[in-house]
Amino acid sequence: MISSILLVALGFGIFALIITAALSPLETLSWWAGWTEAELEDPSPEHRNTTDTNAGTVSHTQQYVVYLSGVASLSGNFLLPREHSFIRKLRKSAPHAVVISDVFPYSPQGLPLLESPRLFDRTWRRVQKLKLDGRESILSALINLRNIFQVMVSADHRYGPIFNQGAASVIEHALLKAGYPLGSGAPITIIGYSGGAQVALGATSFLAARFKATISVISLGGVIASDPGLQYVSKLHHIVGDGDKIQKLGAIIFPERWAIVPHSNWNIAKHDERIKQYTLSDMVHAGVNGYFGRPERNGISNAERLVKLINKILNE
Incomplete structure (x- = not known):
C-alpha cells in the first residue's frame, strides 16, 4: 500500500516537472503576445508606497536598492523569515538608501504565484500553507523547480530578452x-539571491536605458549566466559562501563562463574588472548556516556579516 502511494506521488511529481518545464517559456511568450497582460498600478506620487522603504528618506535618498528573492519565493510579499530579518537589518544599517523588497522576479509580469490563474494554483496555495505552518514537504520542491525553470528562461538566448524586459518593467515600476x-x-x-541574481543581471540593460543611472548588481550565491546585461552593469559584486555548492553551478552549466570562451560577456567583464568576488567563510547556500543565517558565531551571525559587507559595497 505504502509503495503504491509512493509510486503515485513520484509519478505525479515527474508529470508536474515535465509540464512545468514545457510551460516555462509559454508564460513569457504569452505575456509578450499580450494574452496575459495586466496593467500595473499607477506609480504617480499619490499612489507611491513608502511602507516598504526607509521612512523619511525618499526625498533625500542617495541610492535605491531592490532585493530579488531566491527560487523558493512565492511572492514579493512572501519572504522567508530569515529574509525578512535580513531586510530589516539592511534598512536599519543603510538609512541613506530606499530598500525595496516586494518584487517577484520569476514572472515577466511580476505576478505572484497566488495572484494569477495558473495550472497549479491549488498546489501553490497548499505549499504556502505548509510554509506558514513551518512544515516543508516534497511539494515545496515544485516551487523551486518552477522558479528554476524561469531562471533558465532568463538565461536563454532566445527567450531571455523577452523575459528580462518584462522583469525590468516590474523593477522599474517598483522603483517609481x-x-x-x-x-x-x-x-x-x-x-539578487540565488536565481534572483540572474534575473537582476538580465534586467540591467533595459533598466540602464530607462533610468540613465549607474546600476550595479550584488549577487548572493547567484547562479548566473554570461548575460548581455554584463555590458551595462557598472559592477557585479559576486558574494559566495565557501561552502555554497549551488552557486558553482553557474560556472559549470553556462559554457560561456568557461575560460576557453575569452570573448564572452562574462570573461570580458572579468578582464575589465567589473566582476568582483567576495568569499565568506563558514557559509552555505541556504538554511541556518546560509547567507541569512541568524545563529551567532564569535558574536556575529551570517546575516550580520552579510549586511556589513553589503553596506561597505553601497558606500564605495
Missing part, C-alpha cells in the same frame, strides 16, 4: 512607486 526621481541619476543597486 517607491519615489525614484527620473532624471536624477540616483544610483540603483539590485541585490
Whole structure:
C-alpha cells in the first residue's frame, strides 16, 4: 500500500516537472503576445508606497536598492523569515538608501504565484500553507523547480530578452512607486539571491536605458549566466559562501563562463574588472548556516556579516 502511494506521488511529481518545464517559456511568450497582460498600478506620487522603504528618506535618498528573492519565493510579499530579518537589518544599517523588497522576479509580469490563474494554483496555495505552518514537504520542491525553470528562461538566448524586459518593467515600476526621481541619476543597486541574481543581471540593460543611472548588481550565491546585461552593469559584486555548492553551478552549466570562451560577456567583464568576488567563510547556500543565517558565531551571525559587507559595497 505504502509503495503504491509512493509510486503515485513520484509519478505525479515527474508529470508536474515535465509540464512545468514545457510551460516555462509559454508564460513569457504569452505575456509578450499580450494574452496575459495586466496593467500595473499607477506609480504617480499619490499612489507611491513608502511602507516598504526607509521612512523619511525618499526625498533625500542617495541610492535605491531592490532585493530579488531566491527560487523558493512565492511572492514579493512572501519572504522567508530569515529574509525578512535580513531586510530589516539592511534598512536599519543603510538609512541613506530606499530598500525595496516586494518584487517577484520569476514572472515577466511580476505576478505572484497566488495572484494569477495558473495550472497549479491549488498546489501553490497548499505549499504556502505548509510554509506558514513551518512544515516543508516534497511539494515545496515544485516551487523551486518552477522558479528554476524561469531562471533558465532568463538565461536563454532566445527567450531571455523577452523575459528580462518584462522583469525590468516590474523593477522599474517598483522603483517609481517607491519615489525614484527620473532624471536624477540616483544610483540603483539590485541585490539578487540565488536565481534572483540572474534575473537582476538580465534586467540591467533595459533598466540602464530607462533610468540613465549607474546600476550595479550584488549577487548572493547567484547562479548566473554570461548575460548581455554584463555590458551595462557598472559592477557585479559576486558574494559566495565557501561552502555554497549551488552557486558553482553557474560556472559549470553556462559554457560561456568557461575560460576557453575569452570573448564572452562574462570573461570580458572579468578582464575589465567589473566582476568582483567576495568569499565568506563558514557559509552555505541556504538554511541556518546560509547567507541569512541568524545563529551567532564569535558574536556575529551570517546575516550580520552579510549586511556589513553589503553596506561597505553601497558606500564605495
